[in-house]
Amino acid sequence: MKTFDPHDVGELGAEILRAGPICDECLGRIASKLGRGLSNAERGVQIRECLSGTGIEGKAGTCWVCGDLFDRIDEWVRQAVGCVEELEFATYLFGVKLTPRLEQMEAFYEERFPSAHREPLKHSFNRMSGIAFERLLGRAVTVKFTAPQVSFVADLNTNELSMHVLSLYVYGRYCKLERGIPQTKWPCRSCRGRGCEACEFTGKQYPDSVEEIIASSLIDLAGASSACLHGAGREDIDARMLGTGRPFVLELLNPKKRSVNVTDAHLRVNEVAAGRVTVSPLTLVHRRTVAWAKELRATKKYRALVEFAEPIDAHQLKAELESLVGEIKQQTPHRVAHRRADRIRLRTVHEASGQLLDDTHADVVVHGDGGLYIKELISGDEGRTNPSLAGRLGMQAKVTDLDVLEVCSEDVDESMVLSDGLS
Ligand SMILES: [Zn+2]
Numbered sequence: 460m461k462t463f464d465p466h467d468v469g470e471l472g473a474e475i476l477r478a479g480p481i482c483d484e485c486l487g488r489i490a491s492k493l494g495r496g497l498s499n500a501e502r503g504v505q506i507r508e509c510l511s512g513t514g515i516e517g518k519a520g521t522c523w524v525c526g527d528l529f530d531r532i533d534e535w536v537r538q539a540v541g542c543v544e545e546l547e548f549a550t551y552l553f554g555v556k557l558t559p560r561l562e563q564m565e566a567f568y569e570e571r572f573p574s575a576h577r578e579p580l581k582h583s584f585n586r587m588s589g590i591a592f593e594r595l596l597g598r599a600v601t602v603k604f605t606a607p608q609v610s611f612v613a614d615l616n617t618n619e620l621s622m623h624v625l626s627l628y629v630y631g632r633y634c635k636l637e638r639g640i641p642q643t644k645w646p647c648r649s650c651r652g653r654g655c656e657a658c659e660f661t662g663k664q665y666p667d668s669v670e671e672i673i674a675s676s677l678i679d680l681a682g683a684s685s686a687c688l689h690g691a692g693r694e695d696i697d698a699r700m701l702g703t704g705r706p707f708v709l710e711l712l713n714p715k716k717r718s719v720n721v722t723d724a725h726l727r728v729n730e731v732a733a734g735r736v737t738v739s740p741l742t743l744v745h746r747r748t749v750a751w752a753k754e755l756r757a758t759k760k761y762r763a764l765v766e767f768a769e770p771i772d773a774h775q776l777k778a779e780l781e782s783l784v785g786e787i788k789q790q791t792p793h794r795v796a797h798r799r800a801d802r803i804r805l806r807t808v809h810e811a812s813g814q815l816l817d818d819t820h821a822d823v824v825v826h827g828d829g830g831l832y833i834k835e836l837i838s839g840d841e842g843r844t845n846p847s848l849a850g851r852l853g854m855q856a857k858v859t860d861l862d863v864l865e866v867c868s869e870d871v872d873e874s875m876v877l878s879d880g881l882s
């Protein structure tokens with residue numbers, strides 16, 4: 460690439476200078492892609508110098524294109540540095556929201572003085588802000604255009620700087636060894652979360668949740684503002700989650716610290732959870748792992764304690780359970796109809812077996828598709844699930860205890876794992 464020759468844009472530069480007062484940055488932007496090692500302001504100065512002998516002089520005054528926007532970069536950057544004093548991060552990005560007037564002036568500038576070598580105003584402002592930010596910060600950080608750990612937007616309409624901190628995502632699998640714990644916070648039914656006497660002004664229907672139990676230590680370790688658990692499906696509140704556990708991604712919002720030691724975190728979570736919940740070793744993962752967990756269509760193994768209305772024998776139980784293997788039509792169960800669309804879903808039972816405990820009780824194990832409602836597979840839900848164990852036996856049957864024995868899925872693969880929170 461050849462070095463910058465201001466004569467290449469001399470003609471255009473002259474026209475621009477005649478149009479009104481313009482800053483060196485905006486003048487130099489028309490030649491931004493020419494040459495190397497110069498700032499736009501330096502290019503602007505050279506264009507001006509090259510024209511000085513021709514009698515064309517720039518008019519003094521506020522830049523008619525940007526309103527001297529570049530003079531205020533230091534101010535924005537000082538504010539940005541103030542915001543990140545206690546923040547650990549390695550990547551950042553600056554953005555700007557122009558006023559409608561500035562948008563118009565920039566569009567007019569581009570249309571009236573077209574140049575193939577120009578850098579747009581926004582781009583230039585963001586880049587220059589980044590350079591100034593890195594210099595003032597005095598720590599090694601790099602600009603990143605997708606999913607930066609910290610991003611700023613200078614809003615010229617309100618003169619306010621906003622900052623967004625990328626969440627930190629932690630992957631693991633949890634087991635729930637105690638019944639009656641919801642997966643996520645459940646707002647109080649009486650007050651819908653506002654706080655009332657029924658919930659002792661906690662706003663919650665249940666004192667805690669798997670989410671809160673896992674999150675408390677991690678929020679602490681990362682200095683996060685809050686957390687959100689994204690589970691690969693969820694079990695009923697009264698069902699235990701056993702085996703190797705259910706995959707989840709815990710999102711830690713606004714983390715002050717990203718270099719969280721996940722080995723320590725793992726131990727602390729299990730200590731705090733005191734055997735009610737346990738988690739597998741944890742890893743830091745990419746944001747896209749949330750979508751992966753949400754879309755995971757794992758089959759599941761359940762164990763159900765079943766009570767029958769009349770005595771049955773072991774052969775009957777075995778035969779009718781085996782007859783359930785195959786496709787099941789399930790209309791949305793009564794108990795969830797208030798929150799799910801009423802329609803018929805097809806689910807597969809892959810395996811079903813059981814053992815009689817006495818002549819009216821059995822221990823039943825079912826391996827089925829994700830989304831198969833086990834309680835209804837047993838009870839029939841007044842004919843809404845077909846076939847069902849109750850339907851086959853011609854008597855009432857109901858689940859009195861339910862456990863998820865296994866969520867049959869792989870863990871996240873290497874491409875989703877971060878070597879540390881700062882990468
Ligand atoms: Zn300007």
Ligand SMILES: [Zn+2]
Binds near residue numbers: 647654
């Ligand atoms: Zn309440």
